[in-house]
Amino acid sequence: MAGLFTPLTIKGHTLSNRIVLPPMANNMATERGELTEAHIEHYVRRAQAGVGMVIVEHTYIRPEGRVNARQLGLYDDFLIPGLRRLAEAVRACDTIVGIQITHGGGKATSDLIGKQPTSASNVLVPGAAETARAATEAEIAEITEAFAAAAGRAKAAGFDFVEIHGAHGYLLSQWLSPLTNQRTDEYGGDLNGRLRLPLGVVHAVREAVGEDYVLLYRLGASDFMPGGLTQEEGEQAAIALAEAGVDLLDISGGLCGAEIPDWDEVSQGYFVPLAAGVRAAVDVPVVVAGGITEPEFADRVIREQEVDLVAIGRAMLSDPDWAAEARDALLGR
Numbered sequence: 585m586a587g588l589f590t591p592l593t594i595k596g597h598t599l600s601n602r603i604v605l606p607p608m609a610n611n612m613a614t615e616r617g618e619l620t621e622a623h624i625e626h627y628v629r630r631a632q633a634g635v636g637m638v639i640v641e642h643t644y645i646r647p648e649g650r651v652n653a654r655q656l657g658l659y660d661d662f663l664i665p666g667l668r669r670l671a672e673a674v675r676a677c678d679t680i681v682g683i684q685i686t687h688g689g690g691k692a693t694s695d696l697i698g699k700q701p702t703s704a705s706n707v708l709v710p711g712a713a714e715t716a717r718a719a720t721e722a723e724i725a726e727i728t729e730a731f732a733a734a735a736g737r738a739k740a741a742g743f744d745f746v747e748i749h750g751a752h753g754y755l756l757s758q759w760l761s762p763l764t765n766q767r768t769d770e771y772g773g774d775l776n777g778r779l780r781l782p783l784g785v786v787h788a789v790r791e792a793v794g795e796d797y798v799l800l801y802r803l804g805a806s807d808f809m810p811g812g813l814t815q816e817e818g819e820q821a822a823i824a825l826a827e828a829g830v831d832l833l834d835i836s837g838g839l840c841g842a843e844i845p846d847w848d849e850v851s852q853g854y855f856v857p858l859a860a861g862v863r864a865a866v867d868v869p870v871v872v873a874g875g876i877t878e879p880e881f882a883d884r885v886i887r888e889q890e891v892d893l894v895a896i897g898r899a900m901l902s903d904p905d906w907a908a909e910a911r912d913a914l915l916g917r
C-alpha cells in the first residue's frame with residue numbers, strides 16, 4: 585500500500601514522495617510582477633527538506649487579473665528569464681516543480697488594475713471589495729488566450745508542470761459557481777454551461793503546452809455556501825476536467841476559499857472528504873491541502889486511498905524542515 589514516502593510517477597516525472605508544497609503567495613515580487621532573490625531563497629529552503637512536488641504561488645496571466653501589487657506575474661515574455669532561475673534552483677533540490685497561473689476576475693480592485701474588474705456576471709464576488717462587471721464574449725476569448733500564453737511561458741521557463749487556479753473564488757471559480765455565474769448565455773446556467781470557460785481554458789492550455797506536458801487544475805470542488813457549488817457538482821466538474829486532459833486534480837474550496845467556514849481548528853484535513861469523493865470519481869491522482877500538520881495523518885490518508893498526495897501549506901511556511909522531519913518520524917533516521 586502506498587504511503588507518504590512511496591514514489592509516484594506522473595507522465596514520466598517521478599516524485600520521490602507524496603509531499604506537496606501548495607501554491608502560497610508571499611507578495612515578494614516587484615510591482616511589475618518580477619521574481620526576486622527572496623523567492624528563490626524561500627522555495628529552495630523548503631524544497632531542500634525533501635518535498636516531492638513544489639507548486640509556485642499564483643501568477644497573474646494578465647495585468648487586470650492581479651489581486652496584489654507584489655504578486656508574481658506570468659503575463660509577458662520578459663518575465664521568463666527570472667522564472668527560469670527559480671525553476672532551475674528548485675529542481676536542483678531533486679523535486680518536481682511547477683507554477684500556478686491565475687486571473688482574479690471579480691476579486692481584483694479598480695485601484696490596482698485601473699478599471700472595473702470583470703467576472704461571469706455583474707456581481708459582488710464573496711470577499712471582493714467592489715462589484716464586478718460581466719465579461720463580454722470577446723473578453724472571454726482574451727482570458728482563454730491569456731491562460732494559454734501564460735502556460736506556454738511556464739513551459740518555456742523550464743517548469744515541469746503548470747497548474748490552472750480554479751479555486752478560492754478567483755475567476756474560474758467565479759464562473760463555476762451558481763452564486764457568481766448568473767449568465768443566461770452558453771457560459772452560464774447548468775453545470776455544463778458554467779464549466780464551458782474552465783474547460784475552454786484547459787483545452788487552450790493543453791494546445792499551448794502539448795500532450796506530454798503535465799497539467800494540474802486546482803479545483804474548488806464545493807463552495808460550502810447556501811446556493812453555491814455543491815460537492816456533487818464538484819465531482820462532476822472533476823470528471824469533465826480529467827476527461828479534458830488534466831493530469832492531476834488539486835482539491836480545495838471554491839468561493840469559501842482555502843478553509844471551510846466555521847471549521848473546527850483541532851481537526852486536520854478538512855477537505856479530505858471532499859477530495860476523497862473526487863478521487864473515487866476520477867482516474868487521475870488527487871492532492872488535497874487544508875489544515876494538515878502531522879506526518880502520521882498525511883501518511884494515513886494516502887494509505888487509506890482517500891487521496892494520492894498531501895499538500896502541507898502553513899505548516900511548511902512556519903517549519904521549512906517539515907518534510908525532513910516527517911521522513912524521520914515515519915521512516916526513522
Ligand SMILES: Cc1cc2nc3c(=O)[nH]c(=O)nc-3n(C[C@H](O)[C@H](O)[C@H](O)COP(=O)(O)O)c2cc1C
Binds near residue numbers: 875
Ligand atoms: C500565505 C498564503 C498564501 C496562499 N496563496 C495561495 C495561492 O497563491 N494559490 C492558491 O491556490 N492557494 C493559496 N493559498 C492556499 C494554500 O495553498 C492552502 O490551500 C491553504 O493554506 C490550506 O492548506 P494548509 O492548511 O496546509 O496551509 C495560500 C495560503 C496561504 C496561507
